Amino acid sequence: MADELTPDEALDKIDYRPRSSSEPRNWLDTTKSVQIRPGMYCYAAKPESVETLGLPYAREWNPTDEDWKLPENWQEILHEGIKERLERFRTFKIFMDICVRCGACADKCHFFLGTGDPKNMPVLRAELLRSIYRNDFTFAGKLLKKIPGGKRLLGSREMSLEALKEMWYYFFQCTECRRCSVFCPYGIDTAEITIIGRELLNLLGLNIDWIATPVSNCYQTGNHLGIQPHAFKDMLEFFVEDIEDITGVDCTPEFQKKGADILFITPSGDVFADPGTYTCQGYLILFKYLKDKYGLDVTWSTYASEGGNFGFFTSHETMKRLNAKMYAEAKRLGVKWILGGECGHMWRVINQYMDTMNGPADFLEVPVNPITGTRFENAASTKMVHICEFTADLIKHGKLELDKSRNANRVLTFHDSCNPARGMGLLEEPRYCIKACADEFYEMPPNTIREQTFCCGSGAGLNAGENIELRMAGALPRANAVKYVHNKFGVNSLATICAIDRAALPTMCEYWVPEVDVIGVHELVGNALILPGEKERTEDLRMEPLPGVEEE
Amino acid sequence: MKKTIKKNRNQLLESWFDATINTYPEESARILGKKSNRFDNPIGGVTRETLEDVLTLITEDFSREDLEKALDPVIRIRAVQTFDPANAVSFVFALKEIGESVIEKADIINFYRLVDEMALAAFNRYMKCREDIFLLKATESKRRIHRAFERAGLVAELSEGDLLGSKKS
Ligand code: SF4
Ligand code: SF4
Numbered sequence: 001m002a003d004e005l006t007p008d009e010a011l012d013k014i015d016y017r018p019r020s021s022s023e024p025r026n027w028l029d030t031t032k033s034v035q036i037r038p039g040m041y042c043y044a045a046k047p048e049s050v051e052t053l054g055l056p057y058a059r060e061w062n063p064t065d066e067d068w069k070l071p072e073n074w075q076e077i078l079h080e081g082i083k084e085r086l087e088r089f090r091t092f093k094i095f096m097d098i099c100v101r102c103g104a105c106a107d108k109c110h111f112f113l114g115t116g117d118p119k120n121m122p123v124l125r126a127e128l129l130r131s132i133y134r135n136d137f138t139f140a141g142k143l144l145k146k147i148p149g150g151k152r153l154l155g156s157r158e159m160s161l162e163a164l165k166e167m168w169y170y171f172f173q174c175t176e177c178r179r180c181s182v183f184c185p186y187g188i189d190t191a192e193i194t195i196i197g198r199e200l201l202n203l204l205g206l207n208i209d210w211i212a213t214p215v216s217n218c219y220q221t222g223n224h225l226g227i228q229p230h231a232f233k234d235m236l237e238f239f240v241e242d243i244e245d246i247t248g249v250d251c252t253p254e255f256q257k258k259g260a261d262i263l264f265i266t267p268s269g270d271v272f273a274d275p276g277t278y279t280c281q282g283y284l285i286l287f288k289y290l291k292d293k294y295g296l297d298v299t300w301s302t303y304a305s306e307g308g309n310f311g312f313f314t315s316h317e318t319m320k321r322l323n324a325k326m327y328a329e330a331k332r333l334g335v336k337w338i339l340g341g342e343c344g345h346m347w348r349v350i351n352q353y354m355d356t357m358n359g360p361a362d363f364l365e366v367p368v369n370p371i372t373g374t375r376f377e378n379a380a381s382t383k384m385v386h387i388c389e390f391t392a393d394l395i396k397h398g399k400l401e402l403d404k405s406r407n408a409n410r411v412l413t414f415h416d417s418c419n420p421a422r423g424m425g426l427l428e429e430p431r432y433c434i435k436a437c438a439d440e441f442y443e444m445p446p447n448t449i450r451e452q453t454f455c456c457g458s459g460a461g462l463n464a465g466e467n468i469e470l471r472m473a474g475a476l477p478r479a480n481a482v483k484y485v486h487n488k489f490g491v492n493s494l495a496t497i498c499a500i501d502r503a504a505l506p507t508m509c510e511y512w513v514p515e516v517d518v519i520g521v522h523e524l525v526g527n528a529l530i531l532p533g534e535k536e537r538t539e540d541l542r543m544e545p546l547p548g549v550e551e552e
Numbered sequence: 553m554k555k556t557i558k559k560n561r562n563q564l565l566e567s568w569f570d571a572t573i574n575t576y577p578e579e580s581a582r583i584l585g586k587k588s589n590r591f592d593n594p595i596g597g598v599t600r601e602t603l604e605d606v607l608t609l610i611t612e613d614f615s616r617e618d619l620e621k622a623l624d625p626v627i628r629i630r631a632v633q634t635f636d637p638a639n640a641v642s643f644v645f646a647l648k649e650i651g652e653s654v655i656e657k658a659d660i661i662n663f664y665r666l667v668d669e670m671a672l673a674a675f676n677r678y679m680k681c682r683e684d685i686f687l688l689k690a691t692e693s694k695r696r697i698h699r700a701f702e703r704a705g706l707v708a709e710l711s712e713g714d715l716l717g718s719k720k721s
């Protein structure tokens with residue numbers, strides 16, 4: 001990484017010091033109001049959704065209005081909110097204190113790299129909150145604010161309305177992807193600062209609708225889209241019909257089956273949104289195969305019909321509430337453990353938070369794959385296994401019969417979703433599954449994958465329609481690498497294991513690399529897996545002719 | 553004139569690249585302007601490659617459409633950033649001043665015309681990118697959710713083909 005900024009260079013490069021308002025390059029200067037631009041921000045949350053969740057200060061407000069209708073004592077609320085969180089979260093306190101502004105993170109954020117807006121440098125994003133912290137909570141801050149020029153020296157500022165607006169604008173231009181933390185010599189995770197930042201904004205009712213409404217739906221109906229149980233069931237039954245047309249085999253799943261071996265939970269996007277629906281069909285085919293061959297008993301649930309957890313983008317408490325539902329259902333049904341579908345942030349919640357939040361789930365068993373005997377030690381406490389680990393394990397033990405030729409029309413690359421990759425280190429398993437199901441696979445450049453993967457630009461609740469410019473700009477670094485493998489190797493399929501990616505990346509591709517299509521890993525599995533008693537397939541799960549068939 | 557452009561291509565490229573990158577805020581321009589790995593710095597990388605391609609193209613025979621195509625990568629980026637339309641394409645005009653130092657007096661009017669032609673192509677492409685964005689905005693959620701419902705026969709009245717008809721170009 002010859003391009004890394006040296007500390008000296010960076011101090012010169014990152015202009016963090018507040019100057020007098022007459023100095024135009026003063027980024028902390030809030031005498032000019034932040035420009036909230038259309039295309040870059042998400043709409044404010046509907047008051048009904050905020051109310052349902054019992055979150056404070058539900059009201060109609062508009063980010064572009066001068067007046068945000070804040071509670072009168074909003075500064076006090078924020079001050080108390082920060083104080084409480086400094087005591088509660090050690091990481092937050094440490095991250096506030098230890099940044100040396102070395103600049104190593106500055107050019108690592110996809111939003112900075114795509115928008116060119118300096119305030120999207122992770123260090124400056126964190127500085128939005130850190131400047132207030134210095135002013136209000138440090139001894140130096142209290143001392144220096146009395147001296148002329150002292151604030152500038154320290155990099156502190158007061159909690160003004162303009163500072164608040166800036167925080168709101170830029171904390172909703174961070175997808176909590178953690179790429180910056182990989183490059184920080186101190187391991188400062190700006191994602192966690194954003195998480196706290198958003199939590200603080202929520203104290204003032206400053207939620208965005210693309211998060212608050214799904215959370216409210218999930219809380220009431222069981223999934224983000226607010227789909228009722230019968231529609232959930234209808235949808236899966238419809239998939240069963242399609243699969244039967246294609247394979248001749250009836251893959252009807254179980255719902256809420258008490259005493260099943262495994263409860264399967266996937267993000268509702270897989271059930272209701274293309275192209276995730278084809279991945280969902282892949283799951284159904286896999287479970288049917290395992291049932292017929294090995295007698296494995298998997299059940300779905302219309303109650304725990306959401307693996308995703310937008311509560312994570314709201315506050316720790318909200319995340320906990322939504323997460324609890326999955327475990328309550330596992331307990332009620334008396335299954336041994338939980339298998340989770342291809343999702344992104346769901347895994348970060350499970351892997352990083354669940355255990356201390358709702359865990360340990362000691363009413364469940366340590367997950368063991370009954371077919372191979374593999375004990376999933378990594379899930380010993382959370383009792384929840386990622387389907388890619390599960391499938392990779394089956395493939396490794398030769399338990400699946402796969403016909404790669406059915407995916408021969410796909411020249412693949414793999415997008416590491418931020419959360420499974422950086423949040424839980426799931427790097428090899430999806431690749432292993434892909435390579436077992438298809439022949440042509442090419443990696444994107446090493447500085448854009450695995451731990452260094454570039455975010456899709458739409459995570460952490462920012463996959464709305466109104467902020468599409470932000471999303472497309474944020475997706476530029478990812479798309480740039482996809483375009484490269486498309487041009488070089490003829491890659492036509494971008495595989496991924498996240499429901500948000502399956503929703504966001506087709507739009508990204510359409511804008512930046514229209515020749516590339518998005519596909520889930522278990523869609524590939526579903527195409528390749530040879531079901532006992534199946535008829536000769538002529539179509540893939542999208543009902544397109546199989547490779548080789550069209551010429552006949 | 554084409555010979556002069558060819559001969560001075562590197563000099564033109566460096567100045568034009570600097571002028572283009574300097575349309576970003578100063579703190580960003582310092583990072584984006586560095587010659588770093590093109591995957592670590594896509595704005596810088598793509599901008600440089602595109603300007604280079606355009607400078608090569610204008611020394612050959614070309615149509616406005618060729619120009620549009622060559623300019624696409626850089627315009628496509630600027631169309632989703634916070635530039636207003638004028639500032640999104642203004643970098644093309646910077647070439648006029650840059651060219652003055654190398655283009656011979658007798659050719660300068662022709663050179664200006666060439667840059668004007670480029671600007672028109674850039675504007676066309678900018679509009680096309682904006683249309684792409686609006687269309688994506690209009691069709692995205694329907695494509696994601698409604699198509700799945702439609703296939704399942706849970707909604708009937710949507711004729712989504714119409715909506716998507718003009719999508720690809
Ligand atoms: S967050 Fe880390 S990498 Fe970024 S400036 Fe601070 S210390 Fe350096
Ligand atoms: S967590 Fe991701 S989006 Fe947020 S500042 Fe870091 S790199 Fe940028």
